[in-house]
Amino acid sequence: MLNYSEIDSILRALVEPTRRQILERLSRGPATVSQLAEPFGMTFAAVLQHLQTLEACGLIRSEKIGRVRTCRIEPGGLAPLADWITERRIPAERHLDRLGQILAETDQSPKKNQDQEKDEQQ
Amino acid sequence: MLNYSEIDSILRALVEPTRRQILERLSRGPATVSQLAEPFGMTFAAVLQHLQTLEACGLIRSEKIGRVRTCRIEPGGLAPLADWITERRIPAERHLDRLGQILAETDQSPKKNQDQEKDEQQ
DNA sequence: GCAATACTCAAGTCCATGCTTAACTATTCC
DNA sequence: GGAATAGTTAAGCATGGACTTGAGTATTGC
Incomplete structure (x- = not known):
């Protein structure tokens, strides 16, 4: 029911510092989920949730090949x-x-x- | 200790839809606290808190004359x-x-x- | 002066969201 | 085939922030 608008979801994604750091990291090039999780002092699952949030609002894009998921910036995000x-x-x-x-x-x-x-x- | 950065506080202010609506209203001209509170189905105090948040991060400015506080957009906010x-x-x-x-x-x-x-x- | 107005502050409730743990699935390597 | 790797999902806890209530202060109008 809560069909939040596009900018609303973008703002909600950006307001979290960890997600901005992930964007920062990805702006230097694509990375896998493990690579993204490593520098943060938090679990794999937590980082994954951030990635899902970022992808849901179109700020990043990801592709899974085999068992590895690679994430990259969505240019127009x-x-x-x-x-x-x-x-x-x-x-x-x-x-x-x-x-x-x-x-x-x-x-x-x-x-x-x-x-x-x-x-x-x- | 948590000295959040400028954009962090701006994002935290903008992420709340009510505060975006207040900005929208103020972009059409200055308004008093009562005038701002009226269209929202919430208490005076709640709107006041939003105004304080917006002012703290430099998105609006306000001035009290007598018992009336008038708010306006901070242009460079x-x-x-x-x-x-x-x-x-x-x-x-x-x-x-x-x-x-x-x-x-x-x-x-x-x-x-x-x-x-x-x-x-x- | 005193009532009404316009705002301010503090304390408390409630809910959304970030994070963890723990189990589970799919893929690769030996 | 079985173990290790890489990721996924669900459930639950904990915190922050939006909002309310209820009281208080300062200013204006009569």
């Missing part, structure tokens, strides 16, 4: 959140910063507004 | 998170999207890296 921020910054900030300025000079139209309406309901 | 995302997207995504492309064409240097190192430790 942060895009919805970046869009969400951009949509909220441009109207609110009349003293445009560098990012806002660049966007304002080129193309004003944000691409997805339907998410924004779906969101914020729950 | 989302900037640290926007920067964080940009820093993580540009190295990871070699198929640059529109936002990445624009940034890459103009100025490559991100402004703050010290936060990023402090962060991800806890």
